Amino acid sequence: MYGQGLIKGLSVTFSRFFESYTEDIRWLFKRYSKVEFHSSKDTRGTFTIQYPEERLIIPEEFRYVPFLVYDEGENGEKNIRCTSCGICAKACPPQCIWIVRTSDPVTGRPLPQPAEFYIDADICMNCGFCAEYCPFDAIKMDHDFEIASYTRNLLNKERLMKPASYYAGIRPKNNAREEAARAEKAAAKAAKP
């Protein structure tokens, strides 16, 4: 019969239309997270996440623009982990990292600390190579994506620096693994005469 296919197709849209209401009713008295449900295999009904009130669960590996990790010292000083070895600048595919190495004012020898550090966020392709190949866990990929602005984004060292506690907060598993590796290394070093 002509029109059978049409009706068959419309039955799908109709059932989905109907579902969006039944789902709403089902959710009326439920407390647990709707976002989680809508990211699972069972999701049905209204699929919308009410951003900015609701947010998607950001997975740990999610990457946005990079940032520099610093350890907080006892007196509140910021000990930047970066040693300005330049591996991130070399690995960076679009070459958006600029590093000026600090040199000792007396001897002129390079010190393991960046004097200046720039990331041009308007070139950065969020590939994560800098974080992947950094041997000092000093540069990491951020989770904060709400950085839209009215001007171009050239990020300097001050803007890039974020505390290690922040990093541990957004990437707990990675941080734990790296902490363990560092502790092991330190132990091996201490064991050596």
Place this chain on the structure above:
Amino acid sequence: MSTNELNLPDFNIPSELDGKVAITTLDRVYNFGRRSSIWPMMFGLACCAIEMIAAQAARYDMARFGMEVMRPSPRQSDVMIVAGTVTKKMVPAIVRLYNQMPEPKYVVAMGACASGGGPFKEGYNVVAGIDKFLPVDVYVPGCPPTPQALVAGMIKLQEKIDKQSISKVRWYQKGGDSVEVAVPFLGPDLIDPRRIPEIKAKAAELATPSAQNAPEK
């Protein structure tokens, strides 16, 4: 409708009138209307366009901000989301589309490429940022920005609109009511008509023997 968005923060409305009366200014009403119905142009260039479509799709649903009507025609749109790499070959078309948009019009540079060239900046056919030609209102970094980041950028645009005053906006001022940008054209390379004298002077300077003998850079 909640009147919270319209109320001025300094005035206390008696509780019995809450939700019925709003004390506000003309600017605020005007801007409230405009910010809640920004129609983007259906205009995608590259990878970011897919995230823009995703932002329009069910999960992020920009319709919640009054931005659901993607208009393929510039004549009916309020905001141009430049989503993707701007190439020299494409930029004349983009500028023409912008010129065809009626005021008030806004430009959102979505992603690294539209903001400043992005990973392809070094390429010979890439324009290093659409702001070389159009006045950009909001830059959304990321490669590509996730749909949520784009929505955050659009909220930023709404904030910008909120701050505009009806008495000062350029489309109510004397003179032409619309900003026309000179359309670049394709010669041996991309030529911006606004910069012709500059290009001419520089090319002449480079042609002098001293410049030719000088070591490069």
Place this chain on the structure above:
Amino acid sequence: MESTHKSNMATPVLTETIDLAAKFPGRVTPDARPGYSGWMVAKEALVEVSTAIRDELGYDLLSNVTGVDYPEQSKLEVVYHVYKTTGGPALTFKTQTERVDPAEVPSLVSVWPGAELQEREAWDMFGIKFTGHPDLRRILMWEGFEGFPMRKDYKEPFHEEDNKPLKSRWPEGKHSYAEARNPYGDNIMFKPGFDPEKWTPTDPEEALYAALKKYKTEEKDGIKTDHIIVNMGPQHPSTHGVFRAVVVLDGETIVSLKPVMGYLHRNHEKIGERNTFLQNVPYTDRLDYFNSMYNAWPYALAVEKLMGLKVPERAEYIRVIMGELSRIQNHLILFGMLWNDLGAYFTPALYAFEERELILDIYEAVAGSRMMCNYQRFGGVVRDIDEANMKKIKDLVFERLPRKIEEFDRLLSENEIFVARMKGIGYLSPEDAVAYSVTGPTLRAAGIPYDIRRADPYGIYDRFEFDIPVRHNSDLLDRYLVRVDEIRQCLRILQQAVKQIPEGPFLAGKPQYQVRVPAGEVYGRVEAPKGELGFYVISTGKGNPYRYHIRTPSFINITSVEKMCVGTKIADFVTILGMVDIVLGELDR
């Protein structure tokens, strides 16, 4: 699906040795350069030899044509890769010409019409003039652009150094904008003494319109009719990006059509030759931005072949799982967008995006980004799939996706309007499909069971049980149905893969950002969701590829669009184009 003819093409056992040099003494010699393979054909004999390769040896599918510049030897080289549609490895042949202007090589369009756009690209990028080409114009750049950008001595305006990493970034990496280094303060470059006021504009479109079939006024049934030219794009909602087609119409019927591209030409190859080998991986994500999981695979294959790396078992499985998920979401989006083009505005597209979002969630959790996954490395993948994500994949593969595919099938496949718009439209004969180098679902809908996963297996595809869906009407409906079947086969592969995946390492060796790649040339190719995706890489043993060419399915499949469209209505052009499944990042690179 009673009309499906599944072909269980066996993996061909080959290597018959072909001695072209003996066949064409004096005109063909083996390519003896270290690391290179194939045959060097004298350019005078090129047409003769390639006709023999096609007709006598049976290599009917021209896969890849590209130029290579050797300024030291003062030579320009053209490389051809040809395949048999019955399967097997490539036959590579090359021809060289002096590096003078104009550098001439005979065109092979008469032998393989699929060479048309690829030869135009080689002309545009290298300035190799193909004599006998019917329509040799610039393709990615505009007519009037100065220089041939892929030549080694071409330096772009923002050129800093020939190879990355750039020295200005570290240790004295004072930030400066590239604009500040350019005399014109922008990404532009002119000859010294150039005067824009005295410059007479040449119409970049002139040659394009000349290439179209001439329109003329004629008498028809007593009415005077005119052909009209319609420009679709570059800003048009149904060209799926910044693609442009110039169409000559007689009433509503298409008389002639020329694709115009380059509006998203992002200089992938030029940048790729400056990058180190690893730095190209995230760039490949931006080729076909729907399938970034699949894009880096052929590149990784190519480089791994040069390096002699063995990929660990688990990584092979991960690549298959991620790749096939990508194929599913690609086809789903295609269906959704196709309906948009047909006028069913957004409902199927929204349904498709829902499934896509769930797949992208997995990508985001495993690779870190929804679209630009940057997941492949030489010798494996960057990160393992952990338990939680594996469970998510299993949920999708065993429960949700099979159900949803059937729902899609119910929603679309039998809809009378849909069938009426698709049946018998956009016919392409199997002979033409092969001649025009069409690959992917379009070729399989023409009855040719050519799928690289079977024809020239890579990775571990030879371990899975799956069919190559084939249909025979070669119209839009069949192209759609082939894709529906293909999704079902994807699910079959996925279900086997997630069951079989072993524990173990996911990356061979240690992660390193500078890899040693021995000198040589290599061509790696895979069956990407849109067709054959190939990477031609030449290494000289340094940190950067000497030549980095991408053979993309969108670009080459578009060659046949004119053939499919002429004689149909303008409204069908949109559907035909949608079914070729182009994506502009890949089309223009």
